[in-house]
Every structure is written in C-alpha cells, then in structure tokens.
Amino acid sequence: MTEQALLSVRDLHTWYELRKWGFFRTGHVRALDGVTFDLRRGDAITIVGESGSGKTTLAKTLLGLVPPTKGEMVFAGERLDGKKKGKALAWLRANVGFVQQDPYGALPPFMTVERILSEPLAVHGVPRREQEARARAVMDEVRLTPQDDFVHKYPHMLSGGQQQRLVIARAIVLEPKLVVADEPVSMLDASVRVEILQLLRRIQKSHDLGVMYITHDLSTVRYFSEYVFVMYAAKIVERAPVHELIRHPLHPYTQALLTAISDPDPENAHIQKEVPPGEPPSLAHPPSGCRFHPRCKHRIAELCSTTEPTTFEPAPGHRVECWLYRQGGEG
Numbered sequence: 001m002t003e004q005a006l007l008s009v010r011d012l013h014t015w016y017e018l019r020k021w022g023f024f025r026t027g028h029v030r031a032l033d034g035v036t037f038d039l040r041r042g043d044a045i046t047i048v049g050e051s052g053s054g055k056t057t058l059a060k061t062l063l064g065l066v067p068p069t070k071g072e073m074v075f076a077g078e079r080l081d082g083k084k085k086g087k088a089l090a091w092l093r094a095n096v097g098f099v100q101q102d103p104y105g106a107l108p109p110f111m112t113v114e115r116i117l118s119e120p121l122a123v124h125g126v127p128r129r130e131q132e133a134r135a136r137a138v139m140d141e142v143r144l145t146p147q148d149d150f151v152h153k154y155p156h157m158l159s160g161g162q163q164q165r166l167v168i169a170r171a172i173v174l175e176p177k178l179v180v181a182d183e184p185v186s187m188l189d190a191s192v193r194v195e196i197l198q199l200l201r202r203i204q205k206s207h208d209l210g211v212m213y214i215t216h217d218l219s220t221v222r223y224f225s226e227y228v229f230v231m232y233a234a235k236i237v238e239r240a241p242v243h244e245l246i247r248h249p250l251h252p253y254t255q256a257l258l259t260a261i262s263d264p265d266p267e268n269a270h271i272q273k274e275v276p277p278g279e280p281p282s283l284a285h286p287p288s289g290c291r292f293h294p295r296c297k298h299r300i301a302e303l304c305s306t307t308e309p310t311t312f313e314p315a316p317g318h319r320v321e322c323w324l325y326r327q328g329g330e331g
C-alpha cells in the first residue's frame, strides 16, 4: 500500500455461487476477478465499464454488503474482510458513505428529510441538540435550501434531483473519509446530471474526500475525477489520468467506449463512431486469454485467445492490460 493510500485493494475476487434448486452448487459468477488499485486521500476516481462488468459488486464488496472470495482491502489502515460486525461495522458505516443509483429507492418513504438526516447521527451517538444543526449544515452544502422548505417533506415530495441531493447529504452527514457513488446520476434527467456531479465534486474538494464514482457513461468522467479505471468482465483493463485516457485511449475496449459516446468536443471529432460489436462475455464461463478478444478487431492470433495479458505501462501512469503494447512494456 502506498503511504497516502486511503483505500488499498489487492487482487480482490468476488464470486457469486450459482446453485440449482437452491441446493447444488453448479459454479460461480466471477463478478470481480483480481482487482487491484489504490485510492489516495482526497482523490476522486472513476470506475467505468458496461453493464455486468462488476462495478456494483466492487462497491458492495467495499461496503461489506457482499463477502470477498479472495484478496485484501485496507481502508484508513483497517483491514476490511467483509464480515464486520458491531463497532467495526459502525465505524465502516460512518467512514464510507454510499450514494446509490436510485435515490427514491434508497430513501425511507415514511421519514421526513430532517429525520433521514438526523437518524445516522443519533445512531452514532451525536447528542440530540447537535443533530439539527448538523442536518441543516449538510442541507446547505447540497443546496436543499431554504432548509425550512424541506425539513418536513417526505421523499416523494422531492424532485429526482432533490432526492439525490438528500441521498448525498445523508452520505456525508457523518463526515466520512470516502464516498462510493454507484451510478449516482443515471436515473436522473439529463438536465440535472451535470449539476449533481458538480455538486459531488465540490463536496469532494471542500471535505478532502476520497470518492469512487461508478458509471457506465464515459462522457461524464471529465466532470468528475482525476483518474479513470476501465473495467471489462470483472477486471480493470486500463487506468490513466482522465485527460490522458480521453486523448490517448489504449485498450481497444476503451477506444470503442469512447467512440460510442456522442462527444461535442471538437478535439475528438476525428474519432469514428462505433460501439464494441458483440455481447459482454458470461462471467460464469469467461473467455480464455484476454476476455475482450472475441470482440476485439485488433486481436493477435493465438496470443490473445490463449494467454491473459499482463500489465504494460506505455506512458508514465497509464497502464493497460493488452498484448498490443507488449513491446517496451514491463510484462
């Protein structure tokens, strides 16, 4: 683990058991299959990948909602083993905020805004007289203002954007060190998406928060993070600083993702629009070699279909798992 790492994940595997008639084990869905990365204090990273690549499983494993099969996670100096209870679980809940995709589903329907925000404070022993002030302060931070207009409202009385602001307020009310935001804007109107991402970014900067932003939409990363990790079929296949990744995508999968997004930036006008052809692979029976090889138009005969690529670093800080970069690489 690097010295400043807030979160250090090493060779993390999370496999779901497949059972027949709820009894016979018939195999595994390898939803995370050897994921390694560091997140430094105060940094924002984006995890991007198409549906089923294992993004939510990564979030759930970090939050202790799904047990890892193998690997190590160290957060703020504490080992997370996915089996936290009692005080250790309370510590994790206080230090890692969670923002989910569906704000309405994430909010208790019969609680007012004020209760939704003061309950975590009460559970964590914040004196009652401080709860209201703290709840109002976070409402101010997420711009649910004037607060008096919102404190007595129930979630269904709020717009989608306001609901997500409330979810973000709840995620930061205990002043966590890390916020995991799983597709926080994908269910919102396009008009409020950028606004909510900018709000998260502002909060991240002012609180020196670590943020893990999960999305399938590469077009939103430029609003957000310093660093991007691209996931494909349960693995991170490319990682780079945002602008480097957008200007010089290396992995054929990242290139396909980038060309698939509608990009108003004239700098990227030279890129042809196309989507990765074919379907993502089954994670119960992933392809041999490079998992992207069946969909890759640059695949190298024999090599890509038989041998898993190692990590190459063609430019400093830009790492890719693809045999195309083997010359001059480290693997």
Ligand SMILES: Nc1ncnc2c1ncn2[C@@H]1O[C@H](COP(=O)(O)OP(=O)(O)OP(=O)(O)O)[C@@H](O)[C@H]1O
Binding pocket: 016, 017, 029, 030, 031, 049, 050, 051, 052, 053, 054, 055, 056, 057, 058, 216, 283
């Ligand atoms: N509880 C579960 N039991 C079995 N398989 C599961 C379970 N949860 C997820 N999976 C499988 O694990 C794989 C990864 O799922 P995950 O939800 O992590 O992907 P994702 O990248 O978040 O996708 P999306 O973009 O659709 O949210 C998928 O193949 C999914 O079907």
Ligand SMILES: [Mg+2]
Binding pocket: 055, 056, 057, 182
């Ligand atoms: Mg998901």
